[in-house]
Structure formats: C-alpha cells, structure tokens
Amino acid sequence: MPGEYGETSKIRIAIVGSTGYGGVELIRLLQAHPFAEITSVISSSSAGTPISEGFPHLTDIIVRDLDGVNAAEIADKADVVFTATPSGVSSKLVPGLLEAGLKVIDLSGDFRIKDGGTYEKWYKHPAPEQSYLEKAVYGLCEIFGEEAKDVDFISNPGCYPTATLLGLIPAISSGWIDPKSIIIDAKSGVSGAGRGTSLTSHYAEINENFKAYKVNKHQHIPEIEQVLGQVTGEPVTVTFTTQLVPMTRGIMSTMYAQMNGVYNNEDFVELYRQYYKGRPFVRVRDKGIWPATKEVYGSNYCDIGFAADERTGRVTIITVIDNIVKGAAGQAIQNLNLMMGWEENLGLGYTPVYP
Numbered sequence: 508m509p510g511e512y513g514e515t516s517k518i519r520i521a522i523v524g525s526t527g528y529g530g531v532e533l534i535r536l537l538q539a540h541p542f543a544e545i546t547s548v549i550s551s552s553s554a555g556t557p558i559s560e561g562f563p564h565l566t567d568i569i570v571r572d573l574d575g576v577n578a579a580e581i582a583d584k585a586d587v588v589f590t591a592t593p594s595g596v597s598s599k600l601v602p603g604l605l606e607a608g609l610k611v612i613d614l615s616g617d618f619r620i621k622d623g624g625t626y627e628k629w630y631k632h633p634a635p636e637q638s639y640l641e642k643a644v645y646g647l648c649e650i651f652g653e654e655a656k657d658v659d660f661i662s663n664p665g666c667y668p669t670a671t672l673l674g675l676i677p678a679i680s681s682g683w684i685d686p687k688s689i690i691i692d693a694k695s696g697v698s699g700a701g702r703g704t705s706l707t708s709h710y711a712e713i714n715e716n717f718k719a720y721k722v723n724k725h726q727h728i729p730e731i732e733q734v735l736g737q738v739t740g741e742p743v744t745v746t747f748t749t750q751l752v753p754m755t756r757g758i759m760s761t762m763y764a765q766m767n768g769v770y771n772n773e774d775f776v777e778l779y780r781q782y783y784k785g786r787p788f789v790r791v792r793d794k795g796i797w798p799a800t801k802e803v804y805g806s807n808y809c810d811i812g813f814a815a816d817e818r819t820g821r822v823t824i825i826t827v828i829d830n831i832v833k834g835a836a837g838q839a840i841q842n843l844n845l846m847m848g849w850e851e852n853l854g855l856g857y858t859p860v861y862p
C-alpha cells in the first residue's frame with residue numbers, strides 16, 4: 508500500500524545526477540517500482556534531451572537542467588529526491604531540497620560521518636552544516652531500518668561499508684570476535700569509481716591488472732569505524748585495504764578477525780541466519796560455500812560465507828554485493844521503501860544476472 512499517499516497515487520520521484528552510474532541505475536530500478544513514478548530527471552550536463560538519448564535502454568523522459576531549476580521547482584514535481592551526485596556537490600544541494608519540503612535520499616559520502624572534523628580529514632573538503640549531519644539517518648537497512656521509517660532525510664551508506672558492515676556486525680555485536688583484531692581486504696569493480704573517465708579507470712590501466720589503492724587512507728574507513736563504534740559502544744579501528752579488479756560491477760569484502768571463543772562454521776551460519784531472519788536481501792551460505800560477485804550481479808543481495816579456523820582461532824568472513832545496486836541505487840530504493848512504510852523489497856526483486 509502506498510501509505511499516506513493513498514492506494515492509487517504514486518510517489519513522485521526526482522533524480523539529480525541522473526547521468527552517472529548511480530543515477531542511471533536508479534532510473535532502471537524505479538521504472539519497475541509499483542508505487543514510485545519518476546517525474547523529473549535533473550542533470551548538470553544533459554539538459555533538454557531525453558534520457559534515452561544517452562541511455563537508449565531507459566525512459567524517454569526529458570532531462571531538466573540543474574542550473575535552471577531551483578529546489579522549489581523540483582518540489583513542485585516531486586515528493587522524494589535522490590541526489591546521486593559526488594561528495595562536495597551533495598552537501599551544497601541537499602539543504603535547499605530539504606528546506607523546500609522534499610524528502611531526500613543522498614547517495615554520496617557527505618552526510619554519513621557525524622563528526623564534521625572527521626569528514627574534512629578524510630574527504631578533504633568542507634563538511635556540511637552540523638545540523639544536517641545530525642538530521643541524516645544512516646540508511647544501512649538491515650541494521651538501522653527501524654530508524655529510516657517516516658524520516659525526511661537518509662544518507663545512503665557507501666559501497667564498501669555496506670559489504671563490510673553486513674559481514675561484521677552480527678559477529679561483533681554477539682561478542683564472537685575481537686573488534687581490535689579486524690582486517691578488511693576489499694575489492695571493487697571499476698564502476699565503483701563512477702562514470703567519469705580518469706587515468707586510473709582507463710581500460711589499458713585496468714585490464715589484466717589488479718592493484719591496491721588508498722591503503723589505510725580510504726574515505727570509507729571512518730564510516731566503517733563509526734558504525735562499529737556504535738555497535739560495540741567503544742572506539743574501533745580497522746585495517747582496510749581496497750583493490751581494483753578488472754570487472755565492471757561487484758565488491759568482495761574479505762574480513763579476518765580473532766574469535767573470542769571456539770566457534771565452527773555451522774555456528775556462524777546459524778548466528779547469521781538468526782540475525783538476518785526475515786531480511787530479504789541477505790543470504791547466508793551453507794558452510795564451506797563462499798559467495799562470488801557474479802552471484803549477486805545486478806541485484807540487491809548481499810551474500811555471506813564463512814571459514815572459522817580452529818587452528819588459528821581466526822574467522823574469515825566473505826561478503827559480496829553489486830556496488831551499484833546494494834552498494835548504491837538498490838539500497839537507496841530499499842531506504843525509500845522503509846521511509847514510506849512499504850515492504851522493503853518493493854521493486855527490488857531482481858534475481859542476479861548470471862553469467
């Protein structure tokens with residue numbers, strides 16, 4: 508049921524940053540949403556043309572010019588706006604959109620870190636005003652879904668933090684692993700870097716190559732540490748290595764931690780299945796079966812597998828997501844569903860594309 512908006516009327520959606528990978532994926536997924544209708548796509552680069560001109564697989568809705576519309580004009584045609592814009596851009600756009608009465612779901616990193624000083628240290632540009640940082644609900648749906656209900660502003664989690672936190676939180680909050688011992692080894696497909704071309708995402712640089720980047724310097728470190736600190740009630744630091752894989756989509760996060768007791772693979776499977784019971788997008792693998800990125804490709808799933816090692820006393824937790832779906836647009840729509848009081852899987856029931 509569409510809730511307060513009635514049974515037949517659809518929620519009107521605007522998308523800013525509509526020609527980037529996140530924006531395009533929002534359009535694709537929302538076209539199949541039963542209670543949402545895209546009424547406005549807004550771009551700083553492709554105004555006046557149908558979106559189908561650049562993306563023939565999508566709608567022929569005409570793109571509006573970001574510079575030519577103010578927040579009130581966006582609000583005339585929409586109830587909810589997704590800002591799929593880079594960090595540093597969202598921080599400037601979002602306050603006006605909220606003041607115009609829109610509900611906002613922001614895909615950037617701008618509103619995830621609650622401490623402005625920490626944000627500036629890692630993102631290297633000015634933080635949004637503190638009141639907006641406080642207002643933003645961190646939309647990691649399986650963990651904080653209850654907090655997303657009926658709010659006006661959701662900050663969608665980062666792609667690496669989504670894969671990593673969904674893998675760590677059940678074990679850490681049950682006290683099964685030592686929070687001081689966590690090492691995260693994460694790999695991403697190239698679309699994680701966005702659609703803009705750069706030397707590092709150039710075909711010849713990526714193809715048949717595998718490289719680490721931003722080791723211990725990645726802007727997702729404070730986001731992961733902030734949430735783990737919330738869960739444990741004490742500061743947590745992590746070792747975090749990010750790597751670029753020559754594939755288009757997908758993240759695999761491999762996490763290593765010291766176990767606080769003797770647990771085997773069956774114990775972990777049971778713990779995680781209980782923890783995520785009733786959550787449609789987390790799938791816990793049977794013991795000894797580890798997930799692969801192709802098994803979630805194009806879908807909103809996060810798949811999890813384990814290897815508890817009695818010999819070393821450590822557990823290896825492996826998660827996979829599609830970075831543009833569960834890591835961005837799909838989770839943003841899951842947050843829309845929670846915000847509106849709908850079933851969280853509405854419009855997101857895609858089975859992964861394979862091979």
Ligand SMILES: NC(=O)C1=CN([C@@H]2O[C@H](COP(=O)(O)OP(=O)(O)OC[C@H]3O[C@@H](n4cnc5c(N)ncnc54)[C@H](OP(=O)(O)O)[C@@H]3O)[C@@H](O)[C@H]2O)C=CC1
Nearest residue numbers: 524525526527528529550551552592593614615699701702
């Ligand atoms: N790609 C991914 O896997 C993930 C991305 N994110 C985050 O989501 C957001 C969007 O990412 P993604 O779509 O990949 O990025 P892209 O670089 O593909 O697209 C971003 C879009 O933002 C718009 N834009 C760029 N600069 C400006 C500007 N100065 N003013 C206004 N609009 C601008 C452009 O769209 P237009 O020309 O239409 O205005 C651009 O296409 C980013 O904040 C990113 O960090 C989060 C999780 C995962």
Ligand SMILES: CC(=O)N[C@@H](CCC(=O)OP(=O)(O)O)C(=O)O
Nearest residue numbers: 615616665666695696699700726
């Ligand atoms: C492969 C790749 O380059 N990925 C990007 C993800 C960026 C991102 O999603 O940025 P925010 O979540 O901070 O907005 C990176 O590692 O910086």
